[in-house]
Structures are given as C-alpha cells and as structure tokens.
Amino acid sequence: MIKLLNVYYPTRTVVLILCEAFIVCGSFVLASAIVLGGQTFNVLGHDHGIVKIAALTVCTILCAYYFDLYEPQHISARWEIYFRLLLVMGCLAFALSAIVYVFPQAAIARFVFLLGLILVVAGLIVWRSAFEWISGHAVFQERVYVLGEGERANSIIETIREHRECGMVVVGWDAPALDKAGRKRTFATAVEQMASETSIDRIVIALDDRRGELPVDGLLSMRFRGVTIEEVGSVLERLTGKLQLDGLRPSDLLFCEGFRMKPSQQFLLRIASTLVAAIGLILFLPLFPFVVLLVRLSSPGPVFFRQERVGLNGKIFNVYKFRTMVVDAEAEGAQWAQKNDPRVTRVGQFMRKTRLDEVPQLWNVLRGDMSFVGPRPERPEFVSWLAQELPFYDVRNMIRPGLTGWAQIRYGYGATLEQSREKLAYDLYYVKHQTLGLDLLIMFETIKTILRRRGAQ
DSSP: OEEETTEEEOHHHHHHHHHHHHHHHHHHHHHHHHHHGGGHHHHHHHSSHHHHHHHHHHHHHHHHHHTTTTOGGGOOSHHHHHHHHHHHHHHHHHHHHHHHHHOGGGOOSTTHHHHHHHHHHHHHHHHHHHHHHHHTSGGGSEEEEEEEOHHHHHHHHHHHHHOGGGOEEEEEEEOOOSOHHHHHHHHHHHHHHHHHHOOOSEEEEEOSOOTTTOOHHHHHHHHHTTOEEEEHHHHHHHHHSSOOOTTOOHHHHHHSSOSOOOHHHHHHHHHHHHHHHHHHHHHHGGGHHHHHHHHHHHSSSOSEEEEEEEOGGGOEEEEEEEOOBOTTTTTTOOOOOOTTOTTBOHHHHHHHHHTGGGTTHHHHHHHTSOEEESSOOOOHHHHHHHHHHSTTGGGGGGSOOEEEOHHHHHTOOOOSHHHHHHHHHHHHHHHHHOOHHHHHHHHHHHHHHHHTTOSOO
C-alpha cells in the first residue's frame, strides 16, 4: 500500500487512477489530432489546448471519485461499474456543453470534445475490463498467512477478503484448540512448512498472547528470506483507517509513531481552520436570509439552537446550529438523534442531510472553541458515560473538536454505545496521524460526503 497524507491507499487503486488519467488525456489529444490534423501542435501548444485537456482530465477523475469508482466496496456488481462510468461521462458532457455555451473560448475546436468523450468511454470500459482480468492473476496478488487463532485472526481474514482492492489473499491460518505449549508446537510446524513448501509474501501475527507461543526462530528465518512479518493491529489499521481498540494498551499510545503535535503544526492547523471558516461564512452570507426564513416557517421557535459540548481538554462550550427540531425536543432529557427522528422538522431533515444546520458552527471555529477538522464534539452527559464504558475515550478530547472529521466521513453518526466505540477507533486514528495534509484530505472528502448525503441523522 502507498501512504499519502498519512492515509494508506492500495497500490492497485493508485495505478488505476493514474492509468485512467492517462487514458482520458490521451483520448482528447487523439481526438484533437483526428479533427485538427496538421494544426494539432499549434492549437495544443499555443492556444492553451493542453491546459484545457489537463483540466478536463482532472475533472473527469474527480467525477469518477465522487461516483465511488475507486472504492469497490461501494459497488455490488460489475455492471454497476460500467453504469457509473456512463453516468460520469453524462455529467461531464452536460458540464462541457454548459461551459462552452457560456464561454465559447473554452472549446478546443468543433467536435473535439464530442469525439474525445466517445474515445474516453470506449477506452475506460476496455481498460476496466482489462484491469480486472490482470489484477485477478495470482502473480499480482500478495499471499498472506495468518498465524493465530480466535477473534483477532478471524477479523484480519474477513477484512482482507472485504478489501479486494488491496490485492491480498489469505492462503492459510492456524486455529489450534490446545494448551500454550501445544499451540507453540503447532505454530512452529506451520512456519517450517511455509519455509519449505509454500511461497508466502506476508505473515500476519494474530495471537492474543505472544509470550511463550511465538515461533521466533522460524519467523526470523522467514524474515531473512524476504517475507514481511507484521502484527495484526498494524495491518488492520492500514486496511480500515482506524485503530484497533481490542488489546490496545497505554504503551501502544506512548511508544508508537504519532500521538504528538508540535506547536508549529498546531499553529498551522489553527490558521488553516480560521481561514476556511471565514471563507465559508462569507460564501454562505447570500443564503443566510433564505435559511432563516425556512427555519421560521418550519415550526415555531428560535432560528438558532445552542447546546453544551465538551471541547479541548474537557472544557465546556456552547455550540451553535440552525434549529432542525421542534421546540422542547429534549424535554425528557438528553438523547441521541435517531434515523427518521420524529422530533426533526421537514426542513430540518433537508438541512441535516445537506449539513446546512452545521454552518453556524463556523463561528465556533473562529472563536477557537473548535477546529474545522477534528473529533465530533459530544455532549457532557454522554462524555462522562462513554469515558467509563470505552477505554481511551478521553484521548479524543486532547485536541480541539471539529466541524468535520475522519470519523464523520468514514463512519457517520453514532447513536449507540457500539457505534460510539466504532467512531472512537476512527477518532484515535486521526489523533495519532493528525497533520495539515490529513486535514486538507478530510475537507476534500467532506464535500463528497455532503453531496452523497451520507452519515446524517
């Protein structure tokens, strides 16, 4: 896998994106050559044609990204890939027609864009079929052996099978129901057999207790032969983008890479959050009267909603939102929002899906109560309970909460203890890897989350 902005991406996905960018760019260059003939070089070189094609390529890849064409876990069947490719080309054709109509100088030449789109559709469909056929060959798959038993071993096996885009295939694992000495003999025998009979690329250690059970000599021998030896937690962290809470110890936080922030990085993150919040408020100003009117007409009560939340180092602050529920929605006490919550107004449902109700929190960002990116600020009533039920929950309060965050774009809303536990795993990943680059990536993916209306209640 390739690490970009503190997030791991499958090498196959990176190759897929780069090749599709080359196909899109090449298709429009070829279309220009067919239509323009001998004038191709002059048009592309002197009339900014190559810049237009480059911009078009970036827009195509972004559109494919927003249609989840680089996230196969969101696609259930092969035909859906080709259907979404056609949707991307349809959106692109519509956008190009509108741009050329308004700005005729944006066109390269007559029929270039039309012919280019036809070539792109044909090229991408053929490439997707070829890529799936090539990536399915054993030579392009990483053979993984899971050394372990129980829930941890089952977890990594299921995760590898779900993330087919990573190119990893489990070729075996051990699950002996023996005493400690018997398990050690079984594991040692398995490693010896791997060394002599099987071509293994990676061994994942998934033992609940490695003391007295790990066949160290055999594993060292395999490591010197070029086999990668990894602990199950690090593999799961890369594949899922979250920390594994099962078996997490204080030493894992103290001695691992991450979980530290230099003052210079904190200053940069604060400057970036302030700038983005200020720009967001300025851009929202023309819509402000219409939103206020909608809230007023939806139900009687105030326009804004104020609520206590827990911030940096446990400090309590008031968060501001546009009101989306009826007045006295929590007359019986604090409670999480539920799916199809009857307390939410019709206008409120739309605002929650589009995240318009969150816009006033930009004021909290400017004040310094929140950052633009960070863990979701939770209510004091829930924090005290969750801190007792979930180990390391207070770690997420060591940084400023955010308007958006890693857990929000990767998981969504949490309304139960188990869902809060899952969100905590994503929040701890963010706290561990927090950088300006990761914040920018989360801001970028937040746009996709809003457009696809995911994760809201």
